[in-house]
Amino acid sequence: MLQQVEEKRIGLSYVRPDGTLTDEGRAVWRRIDDEKKMLFYRWMTMARLFDRRSIILQRQGRIGTFAPLEGQEAAQVGSAMALSKEDWIFPTYREHGVQMVLGMPLNLILLYWMGRVEGWRPPELLRLLPPSVPIATQLPHAAGAAWASKLRGERSVAVAYFGDGATSEGDFHEACNFAGVFRLPVIFFCQNNGYAISVPFSRQSATPTVAEKAAAYAFPGIRVDGNDVLAVYEAMVRAIERARNGEGPTLIEAVTYRHGAHTTADDPARYRSEEEAREWVQRRDPLKRYRALLRSEGLLTEAEEREWEEECRRRIDRAVKEAEAEKAAPPTHMFDHVFATPVASLQRQRREWEGDGRA
Amino acid sequence: MPERTMVQAINDALSVALEKDPRVVVMGEDVGKNGGVFRVTEGLWHRFGDDRVIDTPLSESGIIGTAIGLAVGGMLPVAEIQFMGFIYPAFEQVVSHAARFRTRTQGTFPLPLVIRAPYGGGIRAPELHSDSTEALFVHTPGLKVVAPSTPYDAKGLLLASIQDPDPVIFLEPMKVYRTHRQEVPEGWYEVPIGRARKVREGEDVTILAWGAMVPVAEKTADAWAKDGVSCEVIDLRSLYPIDEDAIIESVKKTGRAVIVHEAPRTGGLGGELTALINERAFLWLEAPVTRVTGYDVPVPYFALEDAFRPDVRRVSEAVRQVINF
Numbered sequence: 218m219l220q221q222v223e224e225k226r227i228g229l230s231y232v233r234p235d236g237t238l239t240d241e242g243r244a245v246w247r248r249i250d251d252e253k254k255m256l257f258y259r260w261m262t263m264a265r266l267f268d269r270r271s272i273i274l275q276r277q278g279r280i281g282t283f284a285p286l287e288g289q290e291a292a293q294v295g296s297a298m299a300l301s302k303e304d305w306i307f308p309t310y311r312e313h314g315v316q317m318v319l320g321m322p323l324n325l326i327l328l329y330w331m332g333r334v335e336g337w338r339p340p341e342l343l344r345l346l347p348p349s350v351p352i353a354t355q356l357p358h359a360a361g362a363a364w365a366s367k368l369r370g371e372r373s374v375a376v377a378y379f380g381d382g383a384t385s386e387g388d389f390h391e392a393c394n395f396a397g398v399f400r401l402p403v404i405f406f407c408q409n410n411g412y413a414i415s416v417p418f419s420r421q422s423a424t425p426t427v428a429e430k431a432a433a434y435a436f437p438g439i440r441v442d443g444n445d446v447l448a449v450y451e452a453m454v455r456a457i458e459r460a461r462n463g464e465g466p467t468l469i470e471a472v473t474y475r476h477g478a479h480t481t482a483d484d485p486a487r488y489r490s491e492e493e494a495r496e497w498v499q500r501r502d503p504l505k506r507y508r509a510l511l512r513s514e515g516l517l518t519e520a521e522e523r524e525w526e527e528e529c530r531r532r533i534d535r536a537v538k539e540a541e542a543e544k545a546a547p548p549t550h551m552f553d554h555v556f557a558t559p560v561a562s563l564q565r566q567r568r569e570w571e572g573d574g575r576a
Numbered sequence: 577m578p579e580r581t582m583v584q585a586i587n588d589a590l591s592v593a594l595e596k597d598p599r600v601v602v603m604g605e606d607v608g609k610n611g612g613v614f615r616v617t618e619g620l621w622h623r624f625g626d627d628r629v630i631d632t633p634l635s636e637s638g639i640i641g642t643a644i645g646l647a648v649g650g651m652l653p654v655a656e657i658q659f660m661g662f663i664y665p666a667f668e669q670v671v672s673h674a675a676r677f678r679t680r681t682q683g684t685f686p687l688p689l690v691i692r693a694p695y696g697g698g699i700r701a702p703e704l705h706s707d708s709t710e711a712l713f714v715h716t717p718g719l720k721v722v723a724p725s726t727p728y729d730a731k732g733l734l735l736a737s738i739q740d741p742d743p744v745i746f747l748e749p750m751k752v753y754r755t756h757r758q759e760v761p762e763g764w765y766e767v768p769i770g771r772a773r774k775v776r777e778g779e780d781v782t783i784l785a786w787g788a789m790v791p792v793a794e795k796t797a798d799a800w801a802k803d804g805v806s807c808e809v810i811d812l813r814s815l816y817p818i819d820e821d822a823i824i825e826s827v828k829k830t831g832r833a834v835i836v837h838e839a840p841r842t843g844g845l846g847g848e849l850t851a852l853i854n855e856r857a858f859l860w861l862e863a864p865v866t867r868v869t870g871y872d873v874p875v876p877y878f879a880l881e882d883a884f885r886p887d888v889r890r891v892s893e894a895v896r897q898v899i900n901f
């Protein structure tokens with residue numbers, strides 16, 4: 218009974234917190250090839266180790282304020298793995314997991330956190346937009362990109378990533394409304410980690426879930442265990458299918474938790490209990506659970522695990538080196554890329570800067 | 577008298593106001609249990625409870641829109657926007673409603689509302705956390721806009737803003753939130769809105785600044801003092817209404833003016849101040865009024881923000897120009 222209530226609260230679930238498959242999960246598991254199963258694990262591990270290293274880099278003053286994702290690896294990796302190269306991605310500041318899965322090089326992700334705009338050079342053909350810092354503002358963009366795809370008869374879909382707090386902003390509702398009215402091939406992917414900085418979801422919303430809000434815009438809202446990479450992946454695959462088939466938008470609510478602080482400038486002890494955090498970290502951890510599944514399925518040995526972790530560390534080391542070796546942009550770089558053709562007053566300001574003898 | 581940082585002085589002002597007037601409510605994102613992302617509201621939620629220090633949903637338009645309703649309904653809301661760069665969802669509410677409520681209702685429904693927002697750069701903050709868009713609000717008739725640069729002024733101006741019968745945008749320069757302490761009186765006192773502060777007397781040049789640019793102006797004055805040039809530094813404090821008389825009096829004395837602001841140049845307040853000086857003190861000028869400002873570019877990510885923000889070097893150069901004109 219308790220189990221049932223729990224599952225209802227959490228939504229779609231294939232891998233239980235102890236790493237065993239539900240019956241439905243077993244069926245999904247059979248359909249997925251081993252390579253993909255391994256990639257889920259590999260990216261989740263990479264995301265976690267990259268995240269931990271970034272926090273250290275911040276403490277050492279080598280990057281600026283950083284927004285850690287630990288705890289949300291399954292939500293990010295599971296959803297990103299369902300996407301294709303031609304799809305449009307509109308992330309927030311917390312989506313390094315999504316970014317790396319899609320092919321954003323680690324050194325460029327780091328460059329962004331070093332406060333360097335030149336870091337935003339996604340590899341060609343990657344339709345990955347810069348992290349949206351003002352909350353929820355990227356949702357209408359995703360609806361618009363999906364709209365363009367629809368008007369141009371393309372196959373691509375658009376995904377907006379956002380948090381539970383974002384559902385309070387007008388932009389969330391406006392984007393959903395457009396998406397519903399025009400039946401746009403867009404997926405609104407909400408990582409409900411329970412908090413917007415210190416504010417619990419109960420202060421954002423009188424409805425107990427994000428998913429049910431979709432009803433007001435006449436498209437499906439799916440609640441999924443966001444720490445279950447398989448369930449997230451499957452929910453995303455279905456939503457993308459719907460979108461590609463012209464059936465319109467889907468709202469996915471991935472229920473998850475950030476293990477650490479909102480950013481390196483935040484102290485979660487001020488607003489959430491240790492017991493709560495412990496429950497999520499120890500019992501619901503997305504990576505631990507998935508590793509346990511792979512182990513019991515005979516797909517992963519301890520030695521392989523250690524080997525992959527070593528490989529991740531090597532790649533992260535290399536990325537840090539590359540990012541730090543990246544030549545600093547000259548200060549006048551701030552005048553570049555403001556307009557396609559520089560305007561006279563801006564050129565004058567640039568010369569003023571240079572004439573000052575500092576360029 | 578206790579010595580306080582600006583953060584502590586604002587906290588003190590809020591606590592004095594909450595204590596004195598049951599109509600005062602503090603509202604915003606993370607202002608309650610968490611005590612604000614800069615700890616400006618630290619301890620207030622514990623002291624005054626959930627109905628008076630209110631964690632709101634993440635919704636700037638909602639915060640300012642309901643604050644307007646609360647004010648109309650007889651409360652005195654002090655709303656926090658977490659960073660000035662995030663005020664735009666509420667722009668509609670501020671410009672179309674807060675600013676013109678008194679006019680549209682011909683005084684029937686005045687709008688005593690304070691909107692606090694940390695602003696400006698210099699703290700290596702993430703993208704979009706470093707904007708200085710005071711000119712947008714100064715340009716909106718019906719709003720008062722203030723920006724203190726010291727703990728003493730911060731407390732006194734905030735209490736004056738809460739007391740004021742009209743909407744006030746209260747800008748808090750993050751860069752100087754904790755950089756220095758100052759004696760701040762206990763209890764209620766007000767620093768009047770609309771009055772500049774003469775930071776130091778001088779004879780040769782007037783430097784006009786506000787917010788985090790005031791210490792830059794002071795350091796520039798220090799540097800020039802060694803070379804026998806005496807700068808008068810004026811902290812505007814109030815960006816609307818502007819203390820025109822204080823500015824004009826000073827410029828008539830020195831004959832030279834350098835205006836310093838962090839905001840981009842075009843359409844910035846520097847242009848307005850230049851026009852004011854031309855209109856009222858043209859015949860006293862020894863040199864063209866000169867501006868040192870941010871550039872007309874989006875505030876760069878923090879790796880380049882020092883190149884964007886006016887510094888002692890750039891302000892000194894402007895002083896040299898007006899002296900040698």
Ligand SMILES: Cc1ncc(C[n+]2csc(CCOP(=O)(O)OP(=O)(O)O)c2C)c(N)n1
Binds near residue numbers: 382
């Ligand atoms: C429009 C706007 N208002 C406020 C902020 C400050 N802020 C940054 S993150 C955040 C909380 C976001 O919470 P949520 O949407 O749940 O995402 P999470 O950080 O939990 O991933 C807030 C209030 C902002 N970035 N943009």
Ligand SMILES: [Mg+2]
Binds near residue numbers: 380381408409412
């Ligand atoms: Mg959240």
